[in-house]
Amino acid sequence: MAEVKNKQVLLRDYVSSNPKESDMYVTTSTLKLKLPQASNGVLVKNLYLSCDPCMVNCMKKHLNPASYVDSFKPHLPISGFGVAEVLESGDSNFKVGDLVGGITGWEQYSIIDQTESLCKIHLTDLPLSYYAGILGMPGMTAYTGFYELCSPKKGEYVFVSAASCAIGQLVGQFAKLMGCYVVGSAENKEKVDLLKTKFGFDEAFNDEEEADLGAALKRYFPEGIDIYFENVGGKLLDAVLLNMRFNARIAVCGMISQYNLEHPEGVHNLMNLITKQARLQGFVVTNYYHLYPKFLEFILPFIKQGTIIYVEDVAQGLDNAPAALVGLLAGCNIGAQIVAVS
DSSP, rough: OOOEEEEEEEEEOOOOSOOOOOGGEEEEEEEEOOTTTOOEEEEEEEEEEOOTTHHHHTTOOOOTTTSOOOOOOOOSSSEEEEEEEEEESTTOOTTTTTTTEEESSSSSSEEEEOOOGGGEEEEHHHHHGGTTTTTTTHHHHHHHHIIEEEEEEOEEEEEESSSSSTTHHHHHHHHHHOEEEEEESSSSHHHHHHHHHHHHHHHEEETOSSSOOHHHHHOOTTTEEEEEEESSHHHHHHHHHTEEEEEEEEEEOOOGGGGTTTSOOOOOHHHHHHHTEEEEEEOOOOGGGGGGGHHHHHHHHHHHHHOOOOOEEEEEEEHHHHHHHHHHHHHHSSSSSEOOOO
């Protein structure tokens, strides 16, 4: 039975705010390339990993009771969405050589017991890294939140926060495909320029430079906002609530501004949901994976035609994975932050 060296990224201890590189460490163990007897899981070689903001919540010991994610365990590999190759299978749905996307460990080789999180990859004429991004969880999140929850119509006014992220860049382009007017916010000039020149947003602005976010939104949306794709929360959400149109829809994907606050900021303008008869809805994308075939049918032609553009920031190797995740949380990446395992 072959044994291999298995490089891994482990959590050193629970964190109370955004992790530092020192809160993780890289080590190498040995692994027998064999599933445990009677296992119904799969043994995989990991190829690409996705860095996602929600991972910071998994590094904390005391999660919000309403949280939908479990804590990582100290001195064990952290986990997230990734792309992998099946080396051995105890699940009849997967065979040796299959490429899969889903939840896996931040390591070279993983045994995945919960195979229901995995989707088989059939099309390999696109970069495999896409299945950790545009064709994976971020793409499904953008598609679900925008099309399924917000039911967009041509000519509507759409605002996307954290718009250069793996999800936001797609929401903006989906909105343009619908013939909507689209504005995005980001945290620096480079990203603001990217939204307008690369992704085709009509306008973009730096929300960290605006002293009055409500006035900024009024400047870009004098007639109000029909759809808001929420990634930030806090003061920005409060400002949006003041600038909604009648029957506005807000899809709540994340609230990155709140993840590290001991006392989350209050939202003061919720009364506007009543007066504007608006809808604010949170969602967890894993509850919508039954739509994955429909999503692929929709998006693949646009990718192959070059109609939809996707930007990735790829870190090479697990040694650079902690820095990549920390950089993502600090806003250092441009586009989707991916780690190429080997």
